[in-house]
């Protein structure tokens with residue numbers, strides 16, 4: 764497994780790191796797995812299965828978009844998007860998991876990944892995006908709390924939607940079954956949880 768060694772910060776304005784965002788390649792998979800494990804390690808809302816979820820989404824051909832943030836040729840962050848169900852609910856995507864290498868957190872890398880991912884799915888014709896997470900973080904990307912569309916097993920107060928047109932989902936959405944492949948317990952997040 765590739766381990767991301769300490770990266771010398773490439774400081775931009777106001778301490779924001781400038782990263783290159785690109786789609787994942789096959790060669791990135793181990794780095795994504797280990798980065799995700801490190802980012803979620805010890806978080807109270809995580810049971811450590813997030814890397815398995817990404818693998819299961821990929822295995823099911825359900826990883827609609829997988830982006831990495833690269834800093835000096837090392838992967839500093841990752842974001843996954845998957846289409847939500849039921850199948851009739853086409854055009855809606857789930858954001859998450861999203862991870863930034865712990866020493867590099869709060870330097871704008873997560874924001875750049877989220878903005879680039881939302882732009883990409885919008886350009887692909889998405890109607891919008893959903894997630895389960897902390898609204899204090901995700902509101903800055905346009906997400907609004909939308910309990911009516913939350914899957915039954917998730918805390919509705921943390922379910923959020925950003926829409927690119929006028930429509931909301933037709934009904935409560937369902938995350939891809941890969942999210943339970945890792946036996947994730949949808950307990951109430953005390954931090955940031957996106958679609959996981």
Ligand SMILES: CC(C)(COP(=O)(O)OP(=O)(O)OC[C@H]1O[C@@H](n2cnc3c(N)ncnc32)[C@H](O)[C@@H]1OP(=O)(O)O)[C@@H](O)C(=O)NCCC(=O)NCCS
Nearest residue numbers: 802859860861862863868869870871872873874955956957
């Ligand atoms: C959540 C995460 C992806 C955000 O990426 P990031 O690069 O750290 O965040 P950004 O620098 O883009 O955004 C910073 C803002 O996010 C918030 N934030 C990010 N990480 C935070 C943390 N660990 N604790 C508290 N606030 C945090 C802050 O409010 C900050 O706001 P400010 O700019 O007003 O201070 C990253 O912190 C991470 O990997 N966390 C662990 C895994 C996780 O929780 N993933 C989300 C669930 S799928």
